[in-house]
Amino acid sequence: MRTRAGSRRWSAVFGAAVLVAAAGAALSAPAAAGGEEPQGRVEFPTYCLPPQEAGLPPADGPTTARLTVDDPAPKVGDTVTVTYQVTGTPAVNPIGTELPADVLTPTGRILLGGAQSGEVTVVGAKRNDPVQPGAGLPAVTMTGTFTVTSPGEITLAPGSYTLHTSHLLDLDTTCSATGTPVSARLTATPLPRANLRSVSLGAAYGKPGAEVRITGVGFAPGSAVTVAGRAGAAETTDRVAATADERGAVLAELPVTDRATTAVVAYEGRAWSAQQGSGPAAYTVVDAAPLPQGTQKVTAVVEQGALSMTQAGEAIALAAVPYGEGGAASGRIGAVTVKDARGGPAGWTLIGKVTDFTGPGGGPPGSGREPVRIPGASLSWTPSCTAADGSPSRCTAGSAGPVGPEGAVLASVADAALVGGTFTVDATVTLRVPPYTPPGAYTAVLTLTLS
Template sequence: MIASAQRATARRRAAAVLGAVALAFGGGAVLAGPAAAATSSFSVHCVPPAISGIPAFDGTTVADISVSDTTPQVGDTVTVTYVLDAPLANTSTFNLAIPADQITPTVKVQLGGAQTDLLTFVGPKSNPVIPAGADFPNFTITGTFTVTAPGDITLTPSDFNVHSDYGISTDSPCTVNNPPAPVATTITATSAPATNNRKLTLSSGSGVIGASVTVTGTGFTPDTAVTVVGVKGADATGEYTAATTDSSGGFTASLSVSNLDTTGILAFEGTTYDASTAAGPIAYSVTDNSPPPPGSQKLTATVKSGTLSMTQAGDTVEMTAVDASGSVAHSTGALNAVTVKDYRAGSTGWSLTAKATDFDGPGSAVISADALSWTPSCSTAAGSPSTCVAGSAGTIGTAGATLASAPDGTLTGGEFTADADLDLAVPAFSAAGTYSSVLTLTLT
């Protein structure tokens, strides 16, 4: 008799909790305020577990969907943050509290437009204790997807499910009424720039008037006609020769240079210049070996190549403290400025990259290096032949990313300052304490 009563109480307790979880997403949910740009409000049909004794119902729910990058390139990884708003109180007639870490939400996001895909993101099982009669918290779920096509890509909330492990393992699936739901947000993807792997090397960086220089090219289209010319800046100076690439895209040509104005040599496919199929210009100087007129003296001076180096303003970055919470928090900071000095006086550019280790915290706590992102910037000192280009905003991670760079050119060099704003996405319910990572900079 006692055992029977205990079993009945347990069933009522489980039904009450499961019913409370189900009710959190339906039955006339109330909007928290005006819809933001990334917010979608939509009607759903929810089916509580049979043990709850609650019939299926229709209601309104709200999804706030934001992305890490609204203008990615094809091939980029975009992080999606989905906040599921469940503002109803625990309305169970049994008035029971729900313990911590018992509810796991799963949401689906439909991609549309230029890229079509149905994404499924599973949230953390990390709800706080929900007191009897208290409002249910919002659930924050994150996930990623890779951009595969250029154009506008819409993100639309779709069906979701609430899984509970309190008392008994059950699901409360909710499907969108009259799909699709309203679009939550839109990103605009662009095609990744084509990589130009064409390279030139010269047998010598200078020569007397009329001397021949051997030009070697690699990475060109196989079995293709190539034009090799002398230039001064963007203007041809009259030297010209033709070559044909071999089956591997390489060629060797001999160019006679006799114009004292020539400062570089470049090569391009076909007979019309196109930067996308060209390499160079590579710096080349012509030495005037003609004898001086009678009664005069010829003066010459030599400039030797210098070095490529970098210095940094400091070696420690103290990022802002954040409070532990049930959602992602952002710790921010600024990279110590890095000064690049390129005194090589040649034609080769440079690239400054960085990669980070995972953030080690108290005990065995770790925040992934992929949670660290930056927004780089770069400035060029007046009088520098080159102009630096800041890297793209995004994740640094263990794979690394570019902070700044300067392209190849007829004459390169100068002084540059690179820095970046840093952002660490601290996961929900991270352990309290100090987390440390090492950011390694490499200049090539």
């Protein structure tokens, strides 16, 4: 792995996860348990088309349904589980005899709107009571997952659904719906963004009245910036105004006359805050008064460092799975060490993204020899994060769940008055491999970004 001194954003190839497997094609994200938050019941018109073999006419009528989500306030990158309950349908038993128990499999789709568009595929278990000839099909429950990609309010509305029966014949009753009402809402918050404002000083100490050259970076381009002296959490009388250039850089000369000044900060707005201000850069006012004969003044300076990371190893080898059976190929990422020596208020976020897994095959499009792929969303992880003894901050591990090309949070530290420390970040990973995936090695690239 490579790091760059002073860099406040680190991005590199984290590792190629290699799987030697004997198992099959693409895998969809696993369904999780249904949501527990009650949502509103909705009713909408549907047109149910029975299978041609049944010889039945189409059924027009209302469907009653309810959608629930397991997390009404997720963060961008989180995986949300959605449950679609059809409690009433105009669809009827498509065969002329009793439909036995546990032969009905429902599938459907949920429509996303608002801050995020798209569809969520939901699937239900083969579970039903017996249905008499000509009677309506029973209530069904389907679940699915999606990854939050945009902040803001996301609406969910029930879509069409299919009721598949597997008795005597495999038959599909398809119920289409248009203009369905919103049945659930969630509000997604953006990923935490690091405050990258910082200042450096031309001198770490000086006599009262000395002008100190201030260099700042990371500010909003063109913003008004205040450069001020600090004594602990309070500002001193030393202050000068500056303007950030088109790159967000600030240059200023600050006369330091207040003997109480022990640091210099810069900030946007009317007052310093952890979101719009730099961390303190240490400064010492050297008393100009002569010292008694035989004495000396001793000055020590604590310098700011950088936000950096290193990783143990560059490859992840997952366990093999047997051909025909598929299953979970498990492993562990190389431990990541994050060191934050900036000494300011800005936290950090470590995000991972993974490409699709590419396996045997290969050739020009249409040749029939395209590589076999397993979607990156089939890789999930369970992160952990530990702060070293003496670190002023505590880190938070990301949520367990799929990684995928959209990415997921591996670990983070929130903004605070003073942030810093050394942190060890780890995660177990699991790739869900479908049965009868062609034998061979499957590789993907997992990229980590620290900001």
